[in-house]
Amino acid sequence: MTADPTREPDTDPAAELYAEPGAPRWPMLFGPLIAAAGLLVELAIGDRPHTLMWIITGVGLLWLNAVWVYARRRFLRVRVTGTHLTQGQEHLKIADIAAVSDGAPKPGTRVLGGGLTVPRRYEAVPLTLTDGSHVVAWAGDAGALREALAQARKQRVRNSRRE
Numbered sequence: 001m002t003a004d005p006t007r008e009p010d011t012d013p014a015a016e017l018y019a020e021p022g023a024p025r026w027p028m029l030f031g032p033l034i035a036a037a038g039l040l041v042e043l044a045i046g047d048r049p050h051t052l053m054w055i056i057t058g059v060g061l062l063w064l065n066a067v068w069v070y071a072r073r074r075f076l077r078v079r080v081t082g083t084h085l086t087q088g089q090e091h092l093k094i095a096d097i098a099a100v101s102d103g104a105p106k107p108g109t110r111v112l113g114g115g116l117t118v119p120r121r122y123e124a125v126p127l128t129l130t131d132g133s134h135v136v137a138w139a140g141d142a143g144a145l146r147e148a149l150a151q152a153r154k155q156r157v158r159n160s161r162r163e
Contacts (some may be wrong), residue, residue, distance in 0.1 A: 017079040018148030023072035031061025075095055076119055078139045080148040082155045087137055088113030094152045101126040102146070105136040112137050125149075 035058030042049040079086040105126040118124045124140035127135050139145035
């Protein structure tokens, strides 16, 4: 009943019931925009522009922001499909989820995604697995995550009845 962290399940986006990417990509524009503004200010005040310095600054800030965005998109993504719950790099089969709780998780419960605690600005969603163990899922919108998990569990039950 453990998650399979080695492969990405269900790559069909139509199968997504809930998704949080972890971070948008637009913050990567800060560096180039700051560098362009600095270059334009130097041109506007009549100074000789330090073009190479502004290019290095823009590329450096772009790189730093890209690392930040990549890390957040890798470790803070939340995704629910008809078959899997993905939290960061951890994948849990919907079939392994026995119940979704509304209450607060018990202290010391394992957090999905590999962290020690639920990430800041995310809400905890306690889960009971079919083997009787408890884990904590998390999302920016816990209510929407609960609904998506309930919908995925209903789909799984319907599909198992057809078989």
